[in-house]
Each structure stands twice: as C-alpha cells, then as structure tokens.
Amino acid sequence: MNYQIPANVRLRKSFKSVISFTLRWLILAIFLFPIFWTILSSFKTQADLFAMPPKLFFAPTLRAYQEIMNMGRLRHYLANSVIVSAVSVSIAMVLGLGAAYGLNRFTFRGKKDLSFWIISTRMAPPVVAIIPFFCTHSQEATALGAGILAAGATGLHPDIRTAAQAMVHLDPAFFTPNPEKHAFYSQLYEDVYRHLFPALRTYMARLTEIMADYEQTHPSD
Numbered sequence: 001m002n003y004q005i006p007a008n009v010r011l012r013k014s015f016k017s018v019i020s021f022t023l024r025w026l027i028l029a030i031f032l033f034p035i036f037w038t039i040l041s042s043f044k045t046q047a048d049l050f051a052m053p054p055k056l057f058f059a060p061t062l063r064a065y066q067e068i069m070n071m072g073r074l075r076h077y078l079a080n081s082v083i084v085s086a087v088s089v090s091i092a093m094v095l096g097l098g099a100a101y102g103l104n105r106f107t108f109r110g111k112k113d114l115s116f117w118i119i120s121t122r123m124a125p126p127v128v129a130i131i132p133f134f135c136t137h138s139q140e141a142t143a144l145g146a147g148i149l150a151a152g153a154t155g156l157h158p159d160i161r162t163a164a165q166a167m168v169h170l171d172p173a174f175f176t177p178n179p180e181k182h183a184f185y186s187q188l189y190e191d192v193y194r195h196l197f198p199a200l201r202t203y204m205a206r207l208t209e210i211m212a213d214y215e216q217t218h219p220s221d
Contacts, residue, residue, distance in 0.1 A: 046212050050205035052198070144168070 041049055043060040068074060103115055148163045150156075157163035 046208035047205050050201055050208060052201050052205070 040056075042064055043062070044055070044058055045061055045063070048055050048058045071077075099118075103111065144167065148160060148167050151163040151167065152158075152160040157166060
C-alpha cells in the first residue's frame with residue numbers, strides 16, 4: 001500500500017525549503033558584499049570612489065593597478081607576502097594537525113575546556129581581552145607615528161621597524177578606562193566627528209579629482 005503525502009504537507013515543506021534557500025543566499029550575499037564592493041572600488045577613479053551617493057555603475061579604469069605595478073618594490077612586497085603566508089600556514093598546519101589528532105584520539109582531564117578555549121580564540125582573539133593596556137610616554141600617538149614614518153623615510157633609521165623600536169617607549173603605568181572621559185569622547189564622536197566625513201565627502205572627492213587632473217598634466221612634478 002502506497003502512502004501519499006497530503007498536498008498541504010507537500011506545500012508546507014516546499015514553502016519551508018524556499019524560505020531556507022532564500023535565507024541562505026541572503027546571508028551569503030551579506031557576507032560576500034564587502035568583498036565585491038572592495039573589488040569594484042579598485043576599478044573606480046578617485047572621484048567615483050568618494051562620490052555620494054556611492055556609484056554602482058561607472059566607467060571602470062585600471063589606473064590603480066597600473067600605479068601598483070609601477071611601484072619599484074612591488075615584487076619585494078609580493079615575495080614577502082608569499083613567504084610569510086606559506087611559513088605561517090605551514091607552521092599552523094603542523095601544530096594544528098598534531099593538536100587535532102591528540103584531542104580526537106585521547107581522553108584526558110580538561111579536554112572539553114581546552115577545546116572550547118581553542119575555538120573561543122577564533123571568535124575573539126586573545127588580544128581583545130588584554131586589559132588594562134600599556135601606554136606610551138608620548139601622549140600624541142598620531143604625531144609619534146608620523147615622526148616614525150618620517151625617520152624611516154629620511155634615513156634617520158634604516159627602516160620603519162627600527163625607527164619604531166627606537167622611538168616608542170612604554171610607560172610603566174597601565175591604562176585603565178576612565179568613565180568620564182569615555183562619556184566625553186563618545187559625545188564628541190556622536191555630535192561632531194561622526195558628521196564630519198559625510199559633510200566633507202563632496203569636497204574631498206573634488207579635491208582628489210583636481211589633484212588627479214594635475215598629476216596627469218604635470219607628471220614630472
């Protein structure tokens with residue numbers, strides 16, 4: 001005796017399948033959209049990049065890629081990236097496979113806690129939990145960073161890393177959050193800084209466009 005599924009049950013299952021399929025594609029699109037937008041932005045001019053509202057349709061250009069390819073040390077940077085990526089992945093695979101085998105094959109005290117800790121570091125890296133923070137002697141971190149870059153560029157130090165090691169000094173005291181200052185800077189952000197970039201975006205796009213035109217007409221400057 002063949003049992004047939006009622007039509008209303010089949011319709012309900014089909015509806016659930018459609019909803020599930022649609023939600024999965026929607027979630028995938030949400031996660032992939034930043035990558036798509038980044039790639040799309042690489043083909044924009046500076047004016048289109050800062051246009052408001054953002055442009056989805058525009059005249060593509062390869063100028064950004066041409067500028068990157070003309071960089072003298074591009075091969076050096078690519079080689080560094082390949083070496084660092086290969087070495088780090090290889091080390092992670094060797095250590096990870098050994099740890100995974102041990103966690104899967106053996107039973108020991110604290111196994112579940114250790115497994116949970118390993119997974120939790122993927123969701124929230126340990127650096128996030130390092131509170132309180134160390135401070136530098138310099139209260140002007142932005143100026144210090146600019147000075148480090150300048151020291152490396154002018155030859156006062158052989159490279160940026162050496163300049164940072166020589167110029168950054170940690171304060172022996174710790175930094176602990178200050179609720180009053182937090183409230184003050186939160187108010188500044190909400191009332192002022194949050195609105196600055198949208199207000200200046202049009203002028204920034206125009207400034208970038210003017211500078212790009214100047215560079216094209218005066219390549220030797």
